Amino acid sequence: MSLFCREGLMRGEDAFLSEALQHPRRSLGNRYRSQAEKFLRIIEDNDKNLSWAEQSAKQSVLYDFTNEENWKILIKIKVLMRDSDGARAVLADLFSVLGRDPDLMSQLADRDVIDSCERMLDAAFSNDPLDxxxxxxxxxxxxxxxxxxxxxxxxxxxxxxxxxxxxxxxxxxxxxxxxxxxxxxxxxxxxxxxxxxxxxxxxxxxxxxxxxxxxxxxxxxxxxxxxxxxxxxxxxxxxxxxxxxxxxGSEPWRAPSISDRAAFLDKLGSLTKTQQFSELEDVGDGEEHDLFSKIERLRSDGKTTEAFFLARRMAAEGAEGAEDKVAEILQDLEV
The missing domain is CATH 1.25.40.10 (Tetratricopeptide repeat domain)
Incomplete structure (x- = not known):
């Protein structure tokens, strides 16, 4: 789960951000943003209305993270609440959506962002629109x-x-x-x-x-x-x-060979950001144990995608137990 969900978005709430919620649902996002705007208009009547506005704004981002207006109203509420930690969590989560650009993430390190967070949000959208x-x-x-x-x-x-x-x-x-x-x-x-x-x-x-x-x-x-x-x-x-x-009336097409499948998976593994795969030789019986150990080391280091492609490669080559390992790693990737 993202930094925003851990630190700001669902703080103190019993909630689970399912896969369905992570796909944009514009109508629900608009509805919750409208509720947040309504509560903001009457915050002088009751102090609790600001908290209700915050909850509605959080829901608007949960249901539609692709609408910039949902992010803007949430950060506005954080400013009104003088919640610097919350504002930083919102920005960190947005930057995760935008690909965790190191230059953006460095702007959040050890600083009070309450007076600059709205400008930072606008600048991010100006340079990298969600639409x-x-x-x-x-x-x-x-x-x-x-x-x-x-x-x-x-x-x-x-x-x-x-x-x-x-x-x-x-x-x-x-x-x-x-x-x-x-x-x-x-x-x-x-x-x-x-x-x-x-x-x-x-x-x-x-x-x-x-x-x-x-x-x-x-x-x-x-x-x-x-x-x-x-x-x-x-x-x-x-x-x-x-x-x-x-x-x-030509020769029947045949599926790629095992070596072609292995090369395909190796190439995908080499594209991962955290680890560069070296070319692996065909897996022999004596090597399988070492490769399973390597998969577990990759998983423990948080390099789940590398572990997945290595397990898939072993499964393509018929290594015993590799399919079960693929199924395990898929569960890790779904988190």
Whole structure:
């Protein structure tokens, strides 16, 4: 759970931020923000109204973290309450949504932000709009805007589910803009940090399929199936491939080899921010124990995505117990 939820957003409340809540629900966000605005208008009538406004504002951000107005009213309330720690927690959580840019995070270190937090919030939105259409328009106006964004994304931490959603929507605008190669490259970076996003795997697979890169498409659909067993993308892909072969009378398409699958997973592992994978040799019986130990070391060090890709690689090569280890790590990634 994010810093905001731990320190500010749900302080003292018995609540659980589920996956469903982390997907934007604009209507509920608007409703709670309207309630917060109503309580703010009558704070002089009753001191408790400011607390009610704060609770409503928190809910507005929970239900729709992509609406800048929800963040603005919450930070405004923190200023009225003179809650510097709370304001810092709000900003820290926003910066997590924006990818935990080190330059942004450094602004919060050991300082009282109560008199500057609203300006900091406005500056963050001005430089990095939450609305993907506004963001895309801004990128288009800058010289080498896409190159700068691509380079910046490689250094960000987008493992927060909300950050992954936000940047996935931005990359959808990139795809619509015709920059397919950029979309493919950067989507793989997003998925290397949060591999349980099955919808993004399926979208990536469809892009490869449209480009007739069928091995890459299968590998993406296979990943979607591994993290979301109810996914039927790979079965539908196989059916389409059979029709293509029947229509052309050509040699049947075959799924990628185990070595190709292992290389694919190694490459994804190498994209993770916290750890660079070296190329691994094929797993032999005598090496499996050491690799399982390595997986556990990665997990204990908080390098869960690296552990996931290593376990997936072992599972692809048929290592006994690897599938169970993948299932364990998926539970870690869902937190």
């Amino acid at each position: 993907p259409d506004k963001w895309w328009e801004m990128i288009g106006k800058k010289n080498e805007g896409m190159e700068a964004f691509s380079e910046r994304l490689r250094g960000l931490d987008v493992s927060d589910q909300r950050a992954n959603i936000l940047f996935s929507r931005r990359l959808e605008r990139v795809r619509r803009g015709g920059l397919e190669d950029v979309f493919l490259e950067l989507t793989r970076i997003l998925l290397s940090q949060r591999p349980i996003n099955h919808e993004a795997w399926e979208e990536l697979g469809m892009m490869y399929e449209r480009r007739s890169q069928y091995d890459e498409a299968w590998l993406c659909y296979d990943q979607a199936k591994s993290v979301f067993p109810d996914s039927t993308a790979i079965e539908r892909f196989k059916a389409r491939m059979e029709k293509i072969v029947d229509g052309r």
